[in-house]
Amino acid sequence: MSELWQGLIKAFELIFSFDPEVMRIAGLSLRISITSVAIASILCLPLGALIHFRSFPGKRLLITVVQTFYSVPTVAVGLFVFVLFSRSGPLGGLNLLFTPTVMVIGQALLIMPIMLGMTISALSGVDRTITDSARSLGASTWQTSLVVMREARFAIMAAVVLGFGRAISEVGLAYMVGGNIRGFTRVLTTAISLETSRGDWAMAFALGIILMVIALAVNLILNWVQQKR
Amino acid sequence: MRILGLLDKPSAGSVLFDGVDVTTSEKLRLQARRRMAAVLQKPVLFNTSVYENVVCGLKWRGTDGQKTKKEVNAILEMMELTGYAARPARTLSGGEAQRVVIARALVVRPELLLLDEPAANLDPLSAAKIEEVVWSIIRREKITVVMATHDMSQGQRLADRICVLMDGEIVQSGSAREVFTLPVNRRVAEFVGMENIVDGVVAAVNGGMVVVEVGGREIEAIGDFAAGERVLVCIRPEDITISLSRLSSSARNSLNGRVSWVAQDGPICRVGIDCGFPMVAMVTRKSAVELGLERGKEVFATFKVVSIHVIRHR
Incomplete structure (x- = not known):
């Protein structure tokens, strides 16, 4: 027990002394996850709107497929990205495997289904009367879509936050395509996994606490914004 | 009402606006919709400020900024909503919200106003007040109004012409006096009391x-x-x-x-x-x-x- 306690105390020392190694890992984690969420948002929010507002054959099926991918295992995406970017893979020539860039691509792919699906359900959650009111006041189809998106903004924001949560907390993909290279592709989750197996409780605790604090902060911000409405 | 407002397509027949069939294309429908405004049965305010709610109709019609501000403030004043502009619309009481919904429709100066039981969910006092304000504006601006109501006395009080709709068909139309004293059949007679x-x-x-x-x-x-x-x-x-x-x-x-x-x-x-x-x-x-x-x-x-x-x- 005392070993754990000491680890915990040491962890806080690492955090509050702004240990360069800890800060570097946390910083990289944040950078990779924020970038992947930004990319996924840019792609998924308009695409989700398009799927919601257009009617086309197979729409229901497409949404079901997207929802199925909510729970795709991170290692499955990891495998796919690994094969894609491995030396003999179709994109092997880009030499991106084991770089932060490929981690961003992998995480973006991982969270796109959930962000796409949640965007669609956020838009479907907007009452029909909103659409009717907008149209009856002279809004064009495009203007009506903007109204619906504005009404769904908090639910869409929740989709983005959920995507971020999944991105920053996943470990399988980061390990497989990032390689956990110290000072280059080592992120919070892979580092925690490594330090735990090495028995460095202090480092593992410190990184774990930071990960929890990030998650807490993101949720607090979301709650605060939603309550302001 | 939804068909008149060009929100739903009629399964048969057409809608003429100023003698022109406006149901043939989305472009015509939008053009016609921009000459009218509707207060639907279940009105909803957009989840933003009162000002933004009222201004949207003008914005969508491309009215320029300076003018919109003046128009919005004028209509808010007429509807006794001065000082409400910055309030979040979803925090208003039923009567206030309904006044915003009507202000939002009137601000675009529609040629035709569709009212679908505009006071149905309000207490009698708020309903009477809204009726008074709205109809004074309508009379002053000379707006054509089509109103759906189950309230016989309201119909009698306000309408120049009444149509009795039963099972989707107009069974009688005429002045309030005609409809109320000379119903054409037993059902209309029962309906008008x-x-x-x-x-x-x-x-x-x-x-x-x-x-x-x-x-x-x-x-x-x-x-x-x-x-x-x-x-x-x-x-x-x-x-x-x-x-x-x-x-x-x-x-x-x-x-x-x-x-x-x-x-x-x-x-x-x-x-x-x-x-x-x-x-x-x-x-x-x-x-x-x-x-x-x-x-x-x-x-x-x-x-x-x-x-x-x-x-x-x-």
Whole structure:
């Protein structure tokens, strides 16, 4: 027990002394996850709107497929990205495997289904009367879509936050395509996994606490914004 | 209402706006929609400020910024919403929200305003207030209004022309007076509050006047019918006078009968009378007491020839 306690105390020392190694890992984690969420948002929010507002054959099926991918295992995406970017893979020539860039691509792919699906359900959650009111006041189809998106903004924001949560907390993909290279592709989750197996409780605790604090902060911000409405 | 507002496509027929069929393309529909405004049955405010809610119609029509601000502030003032501009719309009370919904529709100066029971979910006081404000604006701006309502007195009070819709069809249209006193069939008669609708047979015809036999009694009325024709005789309860002795007035119909029931309804009393056929009359509570109306009492029910409406039986 005392070993754990000491680890915990040491962890806080690492955090509050702004240990360069800890800060570097946390910083990289944040950078990779924020970038992947930004990319996924840019792609998924308009695409989700398009799927919601257009009617086309197979729409229901497409949404079901997207929802199925909510729970795709991170290692499955990891495998796919690994094969894609491995030396003999179709994109092997880009030499991106084991770089932060490929981690961003992998995480973006991982969270796109959930962000796409949640965007669609956020838009479907907007009452029909909103659409009717907008149209009856002279809004064009495009203007009506903007109204619906504005009404769904908090639910869409929740989709983005959920995507971020999944991105920053996943470990399988980061390990497989990032390689956990110290000072280059080592992120919070892979580092925690490594330090735990090495028995460095202090480092593992410190990184774990930071990960929890990030998650807490993101949720607090979301709650605060939603309550302001 | 949704079809008129060009929100739903009609399954048959077309919608003409100023004589032009506007249902043929989305472009025409949008153009026509921008000349009108609607207050739907379940109005919703957008989840933003009151100002943003009211301004949206102008924005969508591409009105320039300076002008929109002036127009919005003017309409907010007219609807007694000054000082509400920055408030989040979803925090308003029912009556306030409804005023914003109407302001939002009026601000675009529509040629046609569609109102679908605009005061249905409000308390009577707020409803009366909204009605007063809205109709003063409508009259001043000379806006054509199509309003759907179940409130008979509201319809009578406000409308120049009333259409009675039943099962998706217009069964009667005309002035309020026409619809309320000369319904075309039994259902419309019941709908507009004709409580006394009785079957009869024309017994005699006398130059524009008919004598109708109802339940063994004779009622004189105006109408162009042939003897022996089956008809419906409609009398509004408020047109019947109750007295204890036969009235020697100009009213030609005075039937004796017995009170079968008396029911209080606010300041008035409804009285059921059996004079060969059941009839309902209305008297003030005061006269009910003065006349000593109670079950079994013998009374005379008197009504003028002109207050009877006879419909051909179909």
